[in-house]
Amino acid sequence: MSKRKYGLALSLVLAASALLGACGTDKDKEKDTSSSTGGNASDFSIAMVTDVGGIDDKSFNQSAWEGIKQFGKDHNMSEGDGGYAYLQSKDDSDYTPNLNALTRRDFDLVFGVGFLMEDAINTIAEQQKETNYAIIDGVVDQPNVASILFKEQEGAYLAGVAAALMTKTDKIGFVGGMEIPVIERFEAGFVAGVAAVKPDLKVDVKYTGSFDDAALGKAAAGRMYSSGIDIIFHAAGGTGNGVFSEAKERKEADKNADVWVIGVDSDQYEEGKVGEENITLTSMLKRVDVAVQDISNLAKEGKFPGGETKVYGLHDDGVALADSRGAIPQDVLDQVEEYKQKIADGEIEVPEFAK
Secondary structure (H helix, E strand, O other): OOHHHHHHHHHHHHHHHHHHHHHHHHHHHHHHHHHHOOOOHHHOOEEEEOOOOOOOOOOHHHHHHHHHHHHHHHOOOOEOOOOEEEEOOOOHHHHHHHHHHHHHOOOOEEEEEOHHHHHHHHHHHHHOOOOEEEEEOOOOOOOOEEEEEEOHHHHHHHHHHHHHHHOOOOOEEEEEOOOOHHHHHHHHHHHHHHHHHOOOOOOEEEEOOOOOOHHHHHHHHHHHHHOOOOEEEEEOHHHHHHHHHHHHHHHHHOOOOOOEEEEEEOOOOHHHEEOOEEOEEEEEEEOHHHHHHHHHHHHHOOOOOOOOEEEEOHHHOOEEEOOOOOOOOHHHHHHHHHHHHHHHOOOOOOOOOOO
């Protein structure tokens, strides 16, 4: 080969190498940039561990899962590894194994649903510092954990106002799951709302000690309705399904029966259907889905609020009352709205714990 031809060939090789090197550099830069800002759907993933209520509790866990699914849809993610997923806990012994399993599957953000998961998340977050975690209804003081709380008492207060204005018997009940701070906030707000309208009306309060036993909820509701109570607000997860069952059975037996249920967390209107009738008065919405999407978006953007506690209330639509679909007349709704505005304006400070 002549020196001229050899030199030309060498020049071509060097040029190609430089071009490939430049392409590789651009690709690396793109990868680095996406990583630092949270990346796109293909390099960000989220998952959740349910509490014992399960993914289909028509309440708390279901709302969280709907938030995760909506986030996945918004960002063109697929269900499964590398996208979004969940693991269901049958009892509290499943919390740690489920959190560990999702961490090993390399999800970037893992949610623990429920106060009872505090210890499990605290332990694993300390061990797995490269993974971000979020706990709903609990507080974990770790730099890679975001704590999510709600002002349940504010939404429950409005439910109490509505119940006090709607009751015909002046007898109202509250069925809670486990007697823990988050459920006590529901109780405190509800009792305070009732008292704001009818100070002499005493709410019958019953804790079942469980979030996943519909039979306990049904038994509690049966006793209350038999005593003359016509409206029951439940904050009991899957146990609350039994409250609905009892009310529906009574409505089926007597279409003129005055039995109502106020749902919780999600809009439980569909749960209250009895033929053409419906026994759901309204539902106190706890927008777990909104919180899940908010934290997920922050994490994806590289702004994960690790070590912080975010509290969602009436002011940011974290809690609300669902559309009553005509069960509550407009004049009552107008009064409820007045109380809502007073809370927003700071005129009413709703207690977190019952007296």
